[in-house]
Amino acid sequence: MKARIAVLPGDGIGPEVVREALGCLDRIADLGGHTFVCQALPVGGAALDACGDPLPASTLEACLASDAVLLGAVGHPRFDANPNPLKPETGLLRLRAGLGVYANLRPAFVHPMLAGASPLREEIVRGTDMMIVRELAGGLYFAEPRSLTAERGVNTLAYARFEVERIARAAFEAARGRRRRVTSVDKANVLESSQLWRTVVKEVAADYPDVALDHLYVDACAMAIVTRPASFDVILTDNMFGDILSDEASVLTGGLGMLPSASLGGAVALFEPVHGSAPDLAGQDVANPFGAILSAAMLLRHALGLAAEAAALEAAVYDVLASGRGTRDLAVPRATLGTAEAGEAVRAALVPRLQGIPA
Numbered sequence: 001m002k003a004r005i006a007v008l009p010g011d012g013i014g015p016e017v018v019r020e021a022l023g024c025l026d027r028i029a030d031l032g033g034h035t036f037v038c039q040a041l042p043v044g045g046a047a048l049d050a051c052g053d054p055l056p057a058s059t060l061e062a063c064l065a066s067d068a069v070l071l072g073a074v075g076h077p078r079f080d081a082n083p084n085p086l087k088p089e090t091g092l093l094r095l096r097a098g099l100g101v102y103a104n105l106r107p108a109f110v111h112p113m114l115a116g117a118s119p120l121r122e123e124i125v126r127g128t129d130m131m132i133v134r135e136l137a138g139g140l141y142f143a144e145p146r147s148l149t150a151e152r153g154v155n156t157l158a159y160a161r162f163e164v165e166r167i168a169r170a171a172f173e174a175a176r177g178r179r180r181r182v183t184s185v186d187k188a189n190v191l192e193s194s195q196l197w198r199t200v201v202k203e204v205a206a207d208y209p210d211v212a213l214d215h216l217y218v219d220a221c222a223m224a225i226v227t228r229p230a231s232f233d234v235i236l237t238d239n240m241f242g243d244i245l246s247d248e249a250s251v252l253t254g255g256l257g258m259l260p261s262a263s264l265g266g267a268v269a270l271f272e273p274v275h276g277s278a279p280d281l282a283g284q285d286v287a288n289p290f291g292a293i294l295s296a297a298m299l300l301r302h303a304l305g306l307a308a309e310a311a312a313l314e315a316a317v318y319d320v321l322a323s324g325r326g327t328r329d330l331a332v333p334r335a336t337l338g339t340a341e342a343g344e345a346v347r348a349a350l351v352p353r354l355q356g357i358p359a
């Protein structure tokens with residue numbers, strides 16, 4: 001097949017991890033007879049420096065003309081003190097809004113061989129396979145009013161019925177392809193927006209009698225994620241809670257560098273690792289590229305319909321980890337791989353995994 005992929009490396013470790021993910025896509029294209037036309041585009045701090053805008057109009061236009069978008073990460077502390085209200089992160093939020101993506105899938109899967117790679121106790125982590133479905137287009141990140149003066153900063157937590165309904169449907173559909181259980185996470189004991197959330201989720205559940213639904217308050221969920229993670233299947237939650245809970249869940253899988261994401265429901269889908277630009281690691285060839293590589297696998301599955309290739313790429317990542325190798329952030333026996341070496345190890349494991357897939 002032929003596909004156009006917009007590539008937005010961004011800041012910090014973004015370009016380093018995206019390079020390894022692209023190398024994997026190249027290998028899949030070469031061996032499978034596919035053509036992936038990749039166009040690199042500026043976003044975030046890199047774009048702010050280059051043209052004063054963290055999401056240049058030309059970048060968004062090119063993304064909208066592509067079949068999928070692969071992004072590294074944005075942000076750097078040097079912009080924190082910048083009086084310019086435009087931050088690198090503004091570019092990412094405008095990109096998500098411009099693409100219209102609202103359903104952010106963040107899977108946290110612990111390979112049976114790798115339960116010991118988490119800093120948490122192995123018997124707690126073993127069997128963890130959850131999908132956090134994070135609402136991405138509304139809530140505290142986008143609702144109005146929002147304002148900032150020297151005396152007051154205002155953000156609004158508001159959800160409209162249609163916003164809850166569509167993300168709830170995304171979660172129930174995801175559950176149908178998994179273990180048919182949705183845990184909706186809110187703060188309905190305090191927040192009106194959460195009370196609407198809970199009401200609408202229950203209404204949508206009536207259309208999915210084959211999927212079990214339960215509800216947790218977000219504070220209790222934060223605890224349960226580290227005490228009984230294997231009991232979760234799909235976690236359905238809002239924009240802010242999903243941001244926080246997904247970083248927490250990443251610890252189960254070995255670290256923040258492991259987690260991929262797919263943002264769906266808009267004109268073009270966006271794929272990015274859950275981690276940020278990690279300025280503390282940038283330029284040292286030590287960042288974990290697996291979250292970015294697993295994001296490329298989600299791109300193959302969700303945007304290009306190449307499910308077998310996606311599964312092969314995921315299996316190749318787990319082959320490397322199961323052999324005891326990994327980057328230094330992972331508690332594996334040989335945590336000595338640099339970013340580029342880790343990418344190359346995945347590509348080597350990918351070749352046998354791709355055999356047998358019809359071209």
Ligand SMILES: NC(=O)c1ccc[n+]([C@@H]2O[C@H](COP(=O)([O-])OP(=O)(O)OC[C@H]3O[C@@H](n4cnc5c(N)ncnc54)[C@H](O)[C@@H]3O)[C@@H](O)[C@H]2O)c1
Pocket residue numbers: 013017072073074075076077089092256257258272273274275276277278279280281286287288289291329
């Ligand atoms: N999607 C995104 O682009 C995104 C996500 C989160 C944070 N950010 C931005 O990134 C910047 C830094 O934020 P932060 O430090 O809070 O979060 P971060 O995710 O960049 O880093 C948090 C911690 O995890 C580690 N880490 C992150 N990715 C890793 C990887 N691939 N391999 C190994 N270790 C990794 C870092 O070294 C750091 O200790 C900020 O500007 C923030 O806004 C961007």
Ligand SMILES: CC(C)[C@H](C(=O)O)[C@@H](O)C(=O)O
Pocket residue numbers: 075089092093243274276
């Ligand atoms: C950088 C920031 C805007 C972003 C978010 O909060 O959505 C990040 O933390 C993430 O998890 O993708």
Ligand SMILES: [Mg+2]
Pocket residue numbers: 243244247274
């Ligand atoms: Mg985050």
